Structures are given as C-alpha cells and as structure tokens.
Amino acid sequence: MSSTAAQAAGALAAPATGTIPRHVAIIMDGNGRWAKKRFLPRFAGHKAGVEAVRRVTREARAIGIEALTLYAFSSENWRRPEEEVSDLMGLLRHFIRSDLDELVRENVRLRVIGDYRRFAPDVVEMIDDAVARTGGNDGPILAIALNYGAQAELAAAARRCAAKLPPDRIDEAAIEAELQTRDLPPLDLLIRTSGEQRLSNFLLWQAAYAELLFVDTLWPDFDEAALREAVAAFGGRQRRYGGL
Template identity: 55%
Template structure:
C-alpha cells in the first residue's frame, strides 16, 4: 500500500474531529541513526531534514492545524562547532529549498525561541520565512529555533517583574494567563500531542509550560525513519486517550453519552 493511500485511509478511519489541532515533534535520533550505519553524523541530520519534509506533508494531508518542531535547542550550541555549523547549514538549505513549496501549500511559518545574539544571516533567514508566509491560512509550522522552555519562562517572569516595578501591574494580577500571554507561543494553542522519536521519554526543555495537559507518544524509531505511517500510528494512539483536563469525565465521553 502506498503511503498516500494509507494516509487517506487513516484520515477516513480516525475522522477529522479526533485529529489533534496541535502536534509537537521532538525529532531525536539523527546521530544514532548515522552511527548504526557507519555514517557521519551530518548524514543523519540530512536524512532528518527529509523526515521533516515527510512530516509536514503528512500534517497537511491530515489537516493538522499546528505542527511544532524542535529544530535547534538553546543547549545545542554546546555541541562540537562542526556539528553546529552543519545544523545551521541544513536549516539554511531547508528554508531556501522548501520555502516556496511551503508557501504554495498555504503553510504559515512561525519561529519561536530567543533571537538575541543570533548571527544576522540566520536572523534574516528566519524573518524571511515568517514574512513570506505571513498571510497563509493553512498549516502553521512552528519552528523552535534557539529555543529553551526554561529560558522562555524566565523571560516571561522578567517581563512581568518589570511591569510590577514600573507600577503597571500589581503582583496579585500575575496568574497563569498573564504568564502565557508573555511566552513565545502567546497566540498559539497548547499542543494536544507531543511525539518524541528514538525511544527516549523526556521533554528536554521543550514546551514545559505549554505541555501541561498534552498527551505524549514515544516512538522507538529514530527520527530519520519517521514517515507518514509513524505519524498516523501516533494519531491512532492519541485517538484512544481520555483527555480529562482534571475533570472526572472527558469532553469527548460526555458528548458521546449525550
């Protein structure tokens, strides 16, 4: 069965009402994939970009509204200089080579993460991707670049502290909504489903605040092997989860019973 046929069948079987609105991906395992094949780490990252293309196309077909990808963490700068340069080169080529296709498919690109101290050419590249696709209304592809959730929360706390110091906000007015409004994802819905490949079962400083009620699916495959079928399998597992949000009965169950 062709991948496209499988996706079409999966969409029909699952039904659009139970496809999550927002899926986040922790794309893990590029280096291990390459090492297992006796290839340089760069080849693993290159194959990882191909997997990202497949994931974006599958998300479009499945009518997912938001797809967030953990492309480069704030901690990745500590990797060997050659690997960092390779990763940045792949980012450059992905945007240069794929931006036209993303735009043609009505995909809007958003970038989250700290932008201070980024090299001018990287910053210009990220801004171009956002500006070119700003009016698109299809899938929103959220690229987490130079991103760290703890750093994001700390920045929100500093912003609120400055408002209090300036007399523009009272301490008792600081609540969860006030913090959420000052995160990079302020106008993006929280993820419904977070998928991590490679078998690791941790968030690695990714969307810590936003993941409060997310469902998690951990896949044993390494990221370069991720394809449409892997995404569909994660969605099938998600479809069987009961999302109670602290309540006794989930909204889905209540609707079914009524």
C-alpha cells in the same frame, strides 16, 4: 511502536473526525544514532532528518493538523562540536532556500520560537524573510524552535509580567499571554522519537495537559505512517483535565 510496524500493517486510514489533535509538537531525536547504525557521519543523520521534516510537515497538512511545532535546535545544542553546529546551520539555510516557495504556495504560516537572533546574520535574515513571506497566509502553522529553551522562555515571561502587573494580578492567563506560543492553539500531543522519555526543556508550560507519546523510531525513519499512527493513538486516549 515503530514506522516499520505501521508500514507492515499498511497505510492507516485518516483519523475519524474529532480525533485529530489541533497542535502537535515533536522532539526530533535520533539523527546521530541513525547515522551510527549505518557507519555514516553524524551529518548524514541530520541530512536524513531534514527529509523526515519534509515528509511529516506535508502529512500533517494532509491530516488537517492546525499547528506543528518542531524542536530543531535547543539552547543546549551550542554545547555540541563547532563543526556539527555549523553543519546544522547549513542544513537550515538549505531548508529555507529549497522549501520556502512550497510553504508560501501551500498557505503555511511559518513561526519561529526561541532566540534565533544569536545565529549568524545571514541565517537571521533568511529566517526573518521566510516569516515575512508567509505572514499573510492563513493556513496551518509550522513553528520551528530554534535556540529554544522552555525554562528561559518561562523566566522571560515572568519578567515581562512583573514589569507590567502587580504580583496579585499575575496568573496563568497573564503568563500564557507572554509565551512565544501565545498565537498557537493549545498543545494537544507531544511526540518524542528515538525511545528517550524526557522533555529536554521543550514546551514545559504548554505540555501541562498535552498527551505525551514516546516512540522507538529514530527521527530519520519517522514517516507519514508513523505520524498517522501517533494521531490514531491520540484519538484513543481520554482527556479528563483533572476531572472524571
């Protein structure tokens, strides 16, 4: 499945009522390959990826998705060259400056999961301000995963549970209450772009019963039609949660 195929078929109609996932998460993969195919520097791919973020977040609101979680910077991304990490931080600064007013205006609640306080002080301050400015909104949630790793999240949740509860009282609900996504709806659909088929340490607990969708489209080419196609695919699946 690709956005090109979706466009060729024409714009998809809005999904039928009851088939829209409440919470969608996306592993935004393929920026580097997108740039390489065009003989451009990797930064050009990341910049095009930011435009895809804008398209998809707006379309998610139009469709009626309650929460959208985007894997923007993993705890493993520090292994990338220093120049590339610096470029990514620059794009994050630019996104907050240019898009925050729109998020406030559109009643979007911004959430950040991950240990973003490892970032430069000015970036941390911008993130804190953005979260605060949207804190009074009561509309859809846009959650950005920054310096996030699911294994670290689970380990931290286990430590907090152990500090509060005796072992025989630590159950699934207790761990769930300590996760950084505890104020989000249950994860319904997890999408990964670029053709790779792995979760890459993203929302491992939350994805236990999520529908997984792996698409060949590189992230900068993922557009409104591609999101609607993914939502339509979700609507066609039967979710039994281990039952019949």
